[in-house]
Amino acid sequence: MAKYRKLGKTSSQRKALLRNQVTALIYNGKIVTTEARAKEVRKLAERIITKAIKEKDNYEEVTIQAKVPRKDKDGKRVKEVVDGKKVTVYDVVDKTIKKDLPSRLHARREMMKVLYPVKDVPKEAAGRKKNTKKVDLVAKLFDEIAPKYVGRNGGYTRIVKIGQRKGDGALEVLLELV
Numbered sequence: 001m002a003k004y005r006k007l008g009k010t011s012s013q014r015k016a017l018l019r020n021q022v023t024a025l026i027y028n029g030k031i032v033t034t035e036a037r038a039k040e041v042r043k044l045a046e047r048i049i050t051k052a053i054k055e056k057d058n059y060e061e062v063t064i065q066a067k068v069p070r071k072d073k074d075g076k077r078v079k080e081v082v083d084g085k086k087v088t089v090y091d092v093v094d095k096t097i098k099k100d101l102p103s104r105l106h107a108r109r110e111m112m113k114v115l116y117p118v119k120d121v122p123k124e125a126a127g128r129k130k131n132t133k134k135v136d137l138v139a140k141l142f143d144e145i146a147p148k149y150v151g152r153n154g155g156y157t158r159i160v161k162i163g164q165r166k167g168d169g170a171l172e173v174l175l176e177l178v
Helices: 010-030 036-056 102-114 137-146
Strands: 031-033 059-070 077-081 085-088 089-102 118-120 132-137 157-164 171-177
Touching: 010 036, 010 089, 010 102, 010 137, 010 171, 031 036, 036 137, 036 157, 036 171, 089 102, 102 137, 132 157
Parallel strands: none
Antiparallel strands: 031 171, 059 089, 077 085, 118 132, 157 171
16 A cells, blocks of 8 residues: 555655645635545645644743834834934834744744745735735744644544536545634
8 A cells, every 4th residue: 555645746746736735725724626635735734733733832932122113103214314324213122022942943844844935915916026925834833723723633624525627527625624
C-alpha cells in the first residue's frame, strides 16, 4: 500500500499543489477540490493544526520600548528641521509583544515550510499594490484556529461530497474546517 497519492503529477508539482491548497484551506476555511486531492490536503492540514494546538500557549509576553513616528491630525508624520534637513519626530512607546519559546518557534517554522505567504487585497484596490496587507497565517493558526480545537483529538476537517465535475467526471468534494 502506498503512503501517499501521486495525483498524476511530478513530485515538485504535487508539493506545490498541496501547499497551495493547504494555504487556501487555512486562509478561507474551505476549498472545493477532487476527492483524492482533498484526502492528501487533509493529512497536511491536520498535522499543521495539531502543531498549532500543542504550541498555542508556549510564549512569554515581553515589554519593549519602540520608536513610533509622531503623527498629526491628518495621519501624516510630523517633521522638524535639524541642521537644515527635515527629520521625522519619533516618540518612545512601551509595547507588549509575544516572544515565542524555542518549541513554538520551531513549530512556526515547520508551518511556514508548508504555507505560502498570502496577501490580502481590498476589493476597492483590486489589481493595485497599494493597501495590500500580508496575512500571517501562522498567527491565525495559533490565535484563531487552535483555540477552537483544543479539546478535540484530530478530525479538524470534514469532506462533503458535492458530485461529479462536468468536464471530466471527477468526484468533487468540499473540504472544510469543522
